[in-house]
Amino acid sequence: MKAGLLRAPNTLVLEDVPDPERGPGDLILKVRAATVCGTDIRIYRGRKTAGVRYPSVIGHEFSGEIAEAPEGGPFRAGQRVCVDPAIPCGHCPYCKLGHEHICENLTAIGYEVDGAFAEYIRIPARAVESGNVHVIPDDLPFEQAALAEPFACVINGQERVGVSAGESVVVLGAGPIGLLHVKLARLSGARSVIVSEPSPGRRRAALDAGADIAVDPAAEDLAEIVRGATRGVGADVVIVAIGVPALADAALGLVRRRGRVNLFAGFSVGDSAKIDINAIHYREILVTGSFGLGRVHFERALDLIASRRIDVEPFVTHRFGLAGLGEALATAEGGSAIKVAILS
Ligand SMILES: [Zn+2]
Numbered sequence: 001m002k003a004g005l006l007r008a009p010n011t012l013v014l015e016d017v018p019d020p021e022r023g024p025g026d027l028i029l030k031v032r033a034a035t036v037c038g039t040d041i042r043i044y045r046g047r048k049t050a051g052v053r054y055p056s057v058i059g060h061e062f063s064g065e066i067a068e069a070p071e072g073g074p075f076r077a078g079q080r081v082c083v084d085p086a087i088p089c090g091h092c093p094y095c096k097l098g099h100e101h102i103c104e105n106l107t108a109i110g111y112e113v114d115g116a117f118a119e120y121i122r123i124p125a126r127a128v129e130s131g132n133v134h135v136i137p138d139d140l141p142f143e144q145a146a147l148a149e150p151f152a153c154v155i156n157g158q159e160r161v162g163v164s165a166g167e168s169v170v171v172l173g174a175g176p177i178g179l180l181h182v183k184l185a186r187l188s189g190a191r192s193v194i195v196s197e198p199s200p201g202r203r204r205a206a207l208d209a210g211a212d213i214a215v216d217p218a219a220e221d222l223a224e225i226v227r228g229a230t231r232g233v234g235a236d237v238v239i240v241a242i243g244v245p246a247l248a249d250a251a252l253g254l255v256r257r258r259g260r261v262n263l264f265a266g267f268s269v270g271d272s273a274k275i276d277i278n279a280i281h282y283r284e285i286l287v288t289g290s291f292g293l294g295r296v297h298f299e300r301a302l303d304l305i306a307s308r309r310i311d312v313e314p315f316v317t318h319r320f321g322l323a324g325l326g327e328a329l330a331t332a333e334g335g336s337a338i339k340v341a342i343l344s
């Protein structure tokens, strides 16, 4: 089959590789949609190396059609499915605590297990047994199902800061993740959602996604606008949805006393930032991080997408075949797309 092989940072080319072999309990999927994540770009560029193998196939947001399934198992060939790529071990201290997404032995499809930028993908028996494979409704397009993974991460992020009805939320960055944060905050009953984003196209997308105000941080005073929208006190919640280190400190200046900040976006290896520790101390700010997704977040995300409670239809703006993988990555990196999908 054809697969995009990551041989080294900056070297990802479409090659002929052996078809994946199905072990006992495994499924083989024909990949029908794989969407490109910001993390895929960071891996491709060598800015994220944790869990990355060379050579390997990356791509962890996907859906497809079962090509081979074990006899007598819960799945059969031809079913349309979407797969939660994060496979927890179930027995480490964090799994026991119920925080399986930060499992000490987490294996993920697209990292430790070959991913979805390929014609076919092997879903390990452990993922099948753990309930990571979900049959999707016939009327749900594959590309929308693939977005369950990033949306699940967003659900995990907002769980960390507990957005509730009537609150004000600021989202820094209106890439696909920022836009999903806007939609989820709206669904949770946020009173006002303010987005900060330098790109005019993305500001427009933020308003379309339900933001009340989309601020150009280069031309407008974001802190002033946030104060104006919050009776002068600052936002209840600030979510950093773009991996710019300086935004961690900027977030502290936007949140109210006892407000909550979520550092959602991943930063590059070795990044650090100067932050106002006195702001955290005197203003009793809660600063949280969030990483990845648990199975419960994936299920909720897929349910919300499949039921159209969250409409992700406008998110996929660019589509390529697998042969256009290089162009797909370049388009995702270029920033003009919201979400880029590789379809077959
Ligand atoms: Zn992702």
Ligand SMILES: [Zn+2]
Residues within 6 Å of the ligand: 088, 089, 090, 091, 092, 093, 094, 095, 096, 100, 103, 104, 105, 106
């Ligand atoms: Zn574990």
